[in-house]
């Protein structure tokens with residue numbers, strides 16, 4: 001098979017169809033932009049101005065974008081490794097058929113329950129009028145978004161979880177200002193004094209060390225953040241990021257995410273259970 005006859009995003013090496021990493025990112029971007037409300041025309045223009053070429057250094061146009069949006073092989077087949085989650089592809093297919101449901105499906109409800117305003121932390125409400133895409137509004141501060149597809153929000157959340165699965169490094173205990181604990185300082189002085197006193201009882205020294213350690217630990221990790229961070233990492237270890245199974249992602253979401261922050265541009269950040277915002 002010639003490379004020119006297989007879908008954008010793949011090539012053939014030693015008789016095997018393989019994913020072309022750079023093209024895979026472009027496919028994902030096209031799907032995400034489309035779900036976020038961009039037209040195929042606008043998507044093509046944006047790719048061309050970013051200097052991203054279609055096959056054989058050709059420019060993108062509406063039709064080549066549609067070709068990518070309509071190709072079910074990106075979901076994965078026996079011959080083609082998957083490039084997209086089935087849910088993403090299905091969301092685009094539903095939108096292409098113009099029967100995208102104005103009501104939310106069950107899995108989106110899980111996300112919706114945790115949606116808060118990125119400016120003030122207030123709970124967001126979803127405003128939907130017939131034949132329009134839902135807007136999000138913060139009753140507390142008045143923040144309001146343009147229309148955003150539920151699928152686009154879901155896609156952003158899934159993409160973030162996916163990225164965290166692949167690389168745990170960004171998951172860190174957020175830096176906390178360490179309060180000065182005068183009790184701790186007093187105990188440390190006391191310990192120094194006793195340690196240099198030959199008459200001091202070992203049991204008293206032990207007890208002091210214990211008290212100091214407890215106080216220090218409380219100062220380092222006042223909200224059990226180190227523990228929560230470790231739990232998040234463990235949860236991520238159990239998941240195969242590329243598989244994108246609905247139920248697993250939903251469980252992971254519930255386990256590690258405490259809030260979903262949205263700003264007026266519809267951009268999403270996740271507040272994790274350890275207090276960190278990513």
Ligand SMILES: [Zn+2]
Nearest residue numbers: 117120138141
């Ligand atoms: Zn607000």
